[in-house]
Amino acid sequence: MSNSEILSEKKWSFNDFNYPVPEHAKNFGYTVGGVTVVGFILLAVTGIIMAFFITPTVNQAQQSVLELSSNPWGFWLRSFHRWLAEAVMFLIVLHVSRIIFTGSYRGSRKLNWFFGIGLLLITFTFLFSGTAVKWDQEGYEAYQHAVESIEMLPVIGTPLSEFIQGTAAVMRMFAVHTLVLPLFLLIFLIPHLVLMKLNGLSPLPGRKTTKTITFYDHVKKIFWWSFAIYGLISFLAMQFPVEIFPGPYAGVEMTKPPWIFLVLYQVEDWFGMTSLLVFPALIVTGLILIPYIDSKKDDYSLTRRIVVWGYIVVMAVFITFIINVAVTPPVQHLGM
Numbered sequence: 001m002s003n004s005e006i007l008s009e010k011k012w013s014f015n016d017f018n019y020p021v022p023e024h025a026k027n028f029g030y031t032v033g034g035v036t037v038v039g040f041i042l043l044a045v046t047g048i049i050m051a052f053f054i055t056p057t058v059n060q061a062q063q064s065v066l067e068l069s070s071n072p073w074g075f076w077l078r079s080f081h082r083w084l085a086e087a088v089m090f091l092i093v094l095h096v097s098r099i100i101f102t103g104s105y106r107g108s109r110k111l112n113w114f115f116g117i118g119l120l121l122i123t124f125t126f127l128f129s130g131t132a133v134k135w136d137q138e139g140y141e142a143y144q145h146a147v148e149s150i151e152m153l154p155v156i157g158t159p160l161s162e163f164i165q166g167t168a169a170v171m172r173m174f175a176v177h178t179l180v181l182p183l184f185l186l187i188f189l190i191p192h193l194v195l196m197k198l199n200g201l202s203p204l205p206g207r208k209t210t211k212t213i214t215f216y217d218h219v220k221k222i223f224w225w226s227f228a229i230y231g232l233i234s235f236l237a238m239q240f241p242v243e244i245f246p247g248p249y250a251g252v253e254m255t256k257p258p259w260i261f262l263v264l265y266q267v268e269d270w271f272g273m274t275s276l277l278v279f280p281a282l283i284v285t286g287l288i289l290i291p292y293i294d295s296k297k298d299d300y301s302l303t304r305r306i307v308v309w310g311y312i313v314v315m316a317v318f319i320t321f322i323i324n325v326a327v328t329p330p331v332q333h334l335g336m
Helices: 003-009 032-051 061-068 072-102 109-131 139-150 155-165 169-197 213-238 259-271 273-294 302-325
Strands: 020-022 211-212
Touching: 020 213, 032 072, 032 169, 032 213, 072 109, 072 139, 072 213, 072 259, 072 302, 109 139, 109 169, 109 259, 109 273, 139 155, 139 273, 155 169, 211 213, 259 273, 259 302, 273 302
Parallel strands: none
Antiparallel strands: 020 211
16 A cells, blocks of 8 residues: 555544653743744734724824724723733743753754744834834834834835835835735744744753653643733733824824834934844844854853853843833934
């Protein structure tokens, strides 16, 4: 009997996916990636519902958001979506941190690390475009930062910035947020998950374990953590609703961006608008180079320690920037 005939006669069941995985798969650090995927699903569901009520035009975007928020359920839905977006961004940072601390980007996992960098950038852009679409003062200022940054790009900067401006600005940002970015998310997320399955769960650094649990046990942990985290966010959305700013008013800056952008805010304050292009490029370059710098499978090498401690120092600096910007008044950066 040929292999194709054997496969055609095999009866597949859910038990085929209940394969053994290392026992440490139940640890939070090894479930945070799965919890993030659940967050993406919740963002998609809440985003689709909100899309039926948002009018993505320069003149009506903010008013449609206000009308949605006038309903108690719409009020909660919008706050939950925004809180959820920032939580997913935070979970991705935790996921990246776990991978760096465990050296899970080495060897055959290098390609998956690159897909993960792509997912990080896509999520970053999701948060930006979602902020811009509501077209209040916060959204308008975020959009103007993007326009002035894009204008500095060689060759394509001017025509691209002209394309995204004008009366169709909100519509184009809405298309990016609801069509373009979800497509790219799937393009990067599917191979990311497939490679994770092919490579297997990365081992604990410096330890070999023979104990296993089932994949279903791992999934149960993911759902329990998801229930706890997103349940808390649901509660926070009721108690601390997301603010809708007035405006937009041209020529002034009176808001601050979401927490993940506060690092850029601080760098921009010191080095000007050019840093909005240069600084992210340096960060992405550094992330790409990590698997090449720390390529040996030695959890106790000097290089491994330098990478880990270097990452800790960088994160400490970023946290300091975020706290500093959060407690200081807004600063004028735009040249509008």
